[in-house]
Amino acid sequence: MRKEIKLTVSLEVVPREEWSDIEIQMVENAKRVVDHAHAPYSNFMVGASLLLENGKLFEANNQENVSFPVGVCAERAVLSYAMGNFPDTKPIKIIIVAKRRNDQVWATVTPCGLCRQTINEYEVKFGSPIEIMMLNPQGELLRARGIDQLLPFRFNDLNG
Ligand code: THU
Numbered sequence: 001m002r003k004e005i006k007l008t009v010s011l012e013v014v015p016r017e018e019w020s021d022i023e024i025q026m027v028e029n030a031k032r033v034v035d036h037a038h039a040p041y042s043n044f045m046v047g048a049s050l051l052l053e054n055g056k057l058f059e060a061n062n063q064e065n066v067s068f069p070v071g072v073c074a075e076r077a078v079l080s081y082a083m084g085n086f087p088d089t090k091p092i093k094i095i096i097v098a099k100r101r102n103d104q105v106w107a108t109v110t111p112c113g114l115c116r117q118t119i120n121e122y123e124v125k126f127g128s129p130i131e132i133m134m135l136n137p138q139g140e141l142l143r144a145r146g147i148d149q150l151l152p153f154r155f156n157d158l159n160g
Helices: 021-034 074-085 113-126
Strands: 012-014 044-052 057-061 091-100 131-135 141-144
Touching (some): 021 044, 021 057, 021 131, 044 074, 057 074, 074 091, 091 113
Parallel strands (some): 091 131
Antiparallel strands (some): 131 141
């Protein structure tokens, strides 16, 4: 039997009653920008709210393009804006919500691979985990304590 390298990952399920005030605010902000997503090709509308260490909140949504790979996810849009303007302020938490156009219920959403690698970039830059929370159709938040829970065996270091 070969030696194995095993990593265990988990998401916590956080019911509405246990959300902090800032989490309530972030979910509200993310939901507010969902309707302004530019998603005419997938009709999958995503909103992301980002909390920085100084308490500032930012939101963005997905911006698609007729040349499909050009489209940008909500997570990368908000991180690019915040990190471009506040390059020295640590990101603490990102909350994501999603809805299919004309659906009444919130969709299940987790960050795509590109966004996971982007979140990893800022964890490495600031040397601390970024919490990722995702609204599910049951109205609960799924919490990943850091990108290690979503991107095990990630690429982290060119010289490592
Ligand atoms: N999308 C996001 O913005 N964030 C996610 O976490 C998942 C996917 C976008 C990309 C594309 O515009 C649409 O949702 C469908 O994949």
